[in-house]
Amino acid sequence: MAAAALPNEKAVGALPIDTITTPQPPALDVAKPPAPRTNVFFDYVLDTYRSFQDRRAALGLSNPGAVDNISAEVQRSVFLTNQTFSGLRAELNKSFSIYPLFQISHAFSSGSQLLSPYTFLALYGTNNILCQGQLDSDASFSARFNGRIHPRLIAKAAVQIQPQSGMSPGGAQVSLEQDYTGDDFTASLKSINPSLLEGSLTGMFIGSYLQSVTPRLALGLEGVYQRPGGGMGPEAAVSYAARYKGDDWIASAQLLTQGGLQGSYWRKLTDKVETGVDVNLQFAGMSGANAMMGGPSREGSATLGAKYEFARSIFRAQVDSKGKIGCLLDKVIAPPVRVTFAGEMDHVKNAAKLGLAVSIEASGEELMEQQDKVTPAIPPF
16 A cells, blocks of 8 residues: 655655745836827827837937938039139137127128129127128128027028119019938928918928938938919929938938939048039930930030048139139148138139138137137027
8 A cells, every 4th residue: 555645745746845936927118108199090100100210219320410411522522613703802800708609700802793892791700699790881681590490490581672773673582491411310390481371372382301321321301392483383303312421421412303313422531631522414305305305415514523631721723514614722821820822723714813811810818718718609591
């Protein structure tokens, strides 16, 4: 007869009594509680959006900038765009404060048909506000205001008033712009001379969006809607943009649906040498709509430029396919004195332009001491 097992003995193959546990529910993450469930459809959409955002953040994409600045390295850094001039020019700049930033400028020019004999400029800026006004001796006035509404949202407004003269019919222009900067995209909406006085919305409206697809590639588009008024019908155009960033080079391209292609290439050869190439192709009348005007036409231009940075000077030079050569030398003679020389020669028109400018920065010793103690303001340019 088999002996009965004692109460303290453990049966062979059975689990110990002290190891038997009851299943427990998963721990609740207090920092990120689960979202309340309300509707099956909305919950599915919300879960899909969150999954997409998590995958998007895992890519580590950076902000590509705006469509307007897709070729800024070439157009603004290397080329002589908005920098060349002719005649003699003298500038006197006075800074009163570093934070908030406040400075005024007096400019005198002679021998130039584009520059006014006298120009007064005032600038005030903080980390959230930028105010700038300019008044010329020919009564032309321009002003702009930038305000940082949110760390990602900047509102811009600009006004230009040009009086009537023998060289220009005069007029006024108002521009309103909003820029939203995301982690990996930039959206912009701009309106020029918007009005409702004619019974309908008139003016020019430009919307753009540039999105980083990979850490190096960004794609975007820009739409333009224009309604001049006076009974004229609206016009619309769309352009597509692409930007690719390498280790030491950047390539960008823009394609217009109405017939146009612009491409640029920027490369940093050394720490002090940069170069850039810009190609612009225009295809007018390719649809055959203006057959009465002589049929389709093709136009194109190419520009090559270089920028050299020395110890106390910067030299820029460029040449284009239309026979125009230009150069600009900006040299610091002393910390408060800067001299700029500009030259341009057009072989097709057999014309040449020369310009010489002297700029003096009149800042006192108190401002120099303030610059060492206070962080300078960075306005929303």
